[in-house]
């Protein structure tokens with residue numbers, strides 16, 4: 001297959017009108033791309049922000065458009081909503097949609113995102129059992145929360161905890177059920193998990209860990225309980241299932257592109273086909289300083305990959321690699337996390353791991369600096385933007401630090417770097 005030389009594409013087709021795809025479309029026009037630009041999205045709403053869906057249940061609700069409708073017209077971006085791409089024909093360089101449309105491309109960008117993992121349990125498809133990914137999911141959830149009933153959240157990940165916080169603030173009774181021994185077990189350090197657990201419990205959220213859901217019960221076709229293996233039955237009016245997301249890599253897989261729980265891309269969003277790029281939650285990607293490849297599900301990662309794809313399409317310089325990071329809001333806690341958290345017992349090279357705790361994790365302001373051989377590899381922070389910013393710089397610079405100074409709030413962080 002002949003490659004379109006960088007900077008010469010005349011038809012770019014983006015599949016997926018989420019954060020990654022929409023950001024890329026804007027960047028391409030901003031970077032001077034004048035060719036045809038088509039954004040195909042299976043949702044019927046204009047592209048919107050997902051973070052507010054789990055955080056904002058008051059006021060105007062969760063709708064925040066990524067761009068106003070006129071933006072797409074002014075920028076000559078053809079947006080086709082409600083268009084599900086069903087086939088990628090790489091040999092002919094065109095995609096087909098469920099409605100029968102075909103779109104030819106010089107460069108195709110797959111930005112198909114992820115979908116919530118469901119529960120495969122008796123009663124999992126009962127009314128009142130919901131997941132949260134789209135605006136319409138959020139509208140359904142909002143309806144339940146308005147009734148101030150009892151909500152069980154299956155899964156103590158970031159989305160589950162954010163909804164728990166918002167629901168409690170709305171007077172809803174909330175129980176979080178987590179299979180692992182602690183919340184955020186996959187993504188956060190034990191100390192951070194413990195601190196957040198304390199904050200949630202202090203605000204009345206019940207958190208049950210080490211609990212396996214074995215079934216959901218219903219009354220008149222609506223969920224009314226969650227049965228746990230060893231912890232009895234929890235009565236409820238709604239269940240939110242927040243047990244992770246599955247990358248939407250089916251299109252890519254069917255088109256013969258390499259996938260491994262996510263479309264495999266390099267550090268510039270390129271797949272094995274020079275005419276096909278992939279960005280966002282659908283991908284598995286390398287991360288500087290971390291062995292192997294990772295699936296990152298965050299706005300900063302989607303934005304970074306959109307920049308990478310833009311540079312490939314326009315033939316401009318590759319943007320510098322970023323330290324991965326994301327944020328979460330729970331109650332009054334603005335949480336910011338950067339790097340990849342590894343626990344002292346995790347496998348890996350022979351390194352000495354430790355954590356410098358700056359501030360009191362039972363208060364509302366603190367930062368945890370995780371280090372390996374005195375090099376900071378991750379920072380987890382609550383209401384501590386300056387500590388977070390310094391932590392990101394430490395991670396990027398890989399300079400050695402003095403953990404005792406990091407842990408001393410009286411010592412400026414700039415003095416923690418060892419010469």
Ligand SMILES: Cc1cc2nc3c(=O)[nH]c(=O)nc-3n(C[C@H](O)[C@H](O)[C@H](O)COP(=O)(O)OP(=O)(O)OC[C@H]3O[C@@H](n4cnc5c(N)ncnc54)[C@H](O)[C@@H]3O)c2cc1C
Nearest residue numbers: 016018019020042050051085112113280281297298299326
């Ligand atoms: C409730 C919630 C809260 C979040 N909060 C945060 C946060 O606080 N901070 C943070 O950093 N990240 C957060 N995230 C994660 C963040 O929203 C995602 O990382 C980001 O949206 C990924 O963008 P994306 O474009 O890759 O995928 P998506 O936003 O999922 O967009 C993919 C789009 O592609 C469409 N699509 C899929 N297949 C096809 C097809 N075949 N044809 C056409 N269209 C298709 C989908 O319908 C979807 O609209 C949150 C996510 C959720 C769900």
